[in-house]
Amino acid sequence: MSLITPTATYTAITHSDSESAGFILPDLFSDCHYPLRMNPHCHHVSRASEEWFFTEGHIVEPEITKFMGLRAGDLISGCYPDADAFHLRVCMDFLNWALKLDDDLLVVPDINVVWGIRECCMSAFRDPINTQTENVYGKMCKSFFTCFRETGGPRCTERFIRTMDLFFVAAAQEVDDRIKGRVFNLEYYISLRRDISGCKPFFAFIEYTAQIDLPDEVMLHPVIAAMEEATNDYVSWSNDILSYNVEQSCHSTHNLVAVLMCEQRMDLQDAVDYACQLCKGTIQRFEDNRAILPSWGEEVDKQVAIYVQGMQDWMTSSLHWHFTSTRYLGKDGPTVKQSRIIELLPKMPL
Template structure:
């Protein structure tokens, strides 16, 4: 699948960089996951190491304080653990099975993880780790950064229930529905938030609601998710087929269900979105202030990082 992806996807025309502290952060983030109880020695430890969360974080955040990079790497590690629990360990097979975990994690986001009389008491290691991420986000960026991060993670958790309902009923979503929900199941927005926080480039409310930046934000999220979908399709299709992939959704919408044509269509969709992104970015660069330019750099880095990491990560081997 990597051979197809390299030949069919347009390589993002952005610099390929990596933070100098990536190796150090990789070790520290693995130790954090172990200390939080997210994983233990054995299969889950091996699986997380293969995912190379720090490698992705180091490419998405190639400069800035090490503490900011650590926070981003720990978030990505946490997301990989949740993703694997849902996709490979059966937690996401049905909404009734997943709902108690989501409720417990929402309790953490509401600041109730220390209570013993609510769902948060059952959050377990996932909740403890999420609480740690929230506390560090607040320490780094104050209440504004925390509120934005909490909102992003909340959307991610609720989108996981949508995936679980689809799995339970064997339902393949329509293309427009999938595109919208993929932005949330891919956890792109909380990742963007912590990247901006790490580089000191968190846009203010006026910038975030600027229509042109909103449009570019959605394009960047789509590019990250669709690149991931094309690179990961081979592994997902050969294992336990899952409808939550752009290629699978496109194939299901075709009368012949041809996967080769769907792969090409998914790659074409990525390439067209990249062209649209570059045009939108150029217009913003011509008129935007330094805050907007920093936000664009964060998104550029994420698009390039996803492409480079997908080429190398053993997760999709």
């Protein structure tokens, strides 16, 4: 099955950043100035979700120690600060599953593996009660999505399932690109990144945790769609800046900075600075559209305000999390936050 649409074009990777010793991180916090709010249930829910994850995912040392450094619970607690303990737990289980899947997709040998994972997981999402599978990904989906369906609204549930399918299709494309050493041009990379980021299904959790189920006419409105896109782009592109060092060390090309260096023939620092300006533009897009939100009536408007706040929380929490988690900056997150200097890691042998 071909994943490449007729409009997709590729650029061979010819630019080398081997002479760069590192780069200076732009001041991302000056643009994303929203307050960070943390869920009071963070600690005990995180511990419960971790125990579930280690058991269901068959995680053993040294992977357990490595995972604990990710501080995944901090990210989710900042994204859903008003959720009760039950709904927060489902969010955390989903994130832990997603982080495992993201790591495992980096080493799958071909896209057929992705299609197999997609099949069992999508089956679990559509019918978690009756789906039978021994696949570890599918079993974990069955576990957390059974809980999701207990209180998730029908429209919210369908949005999650649909956007998860988009994620799997994009994930297969990313695997195929990695294996064949390709990188998209900027326009097509941005389009693909919006599906592979995982933001879209996580947006459904904003509704889920708040126990709202927004009408389709609201969610399909161009202003709401523009705010979702701006949030997705900010989370994705700021992640690309902060994850670039780790990704370049393992020769990954699915990164905004790498795409800019290749297509625009920028050096590393110029590409990072330009990516930062793109991030700044996403914040402005978000605010511009917030200012022109239409009204759907008092009750729906209250729910829309919750959804908009949830998108804002996602931008804030994801940015702060990068500096407390060891996922991309190792143990140097607090130091990098102060110095804003990132020294490049050596590339792994091919």
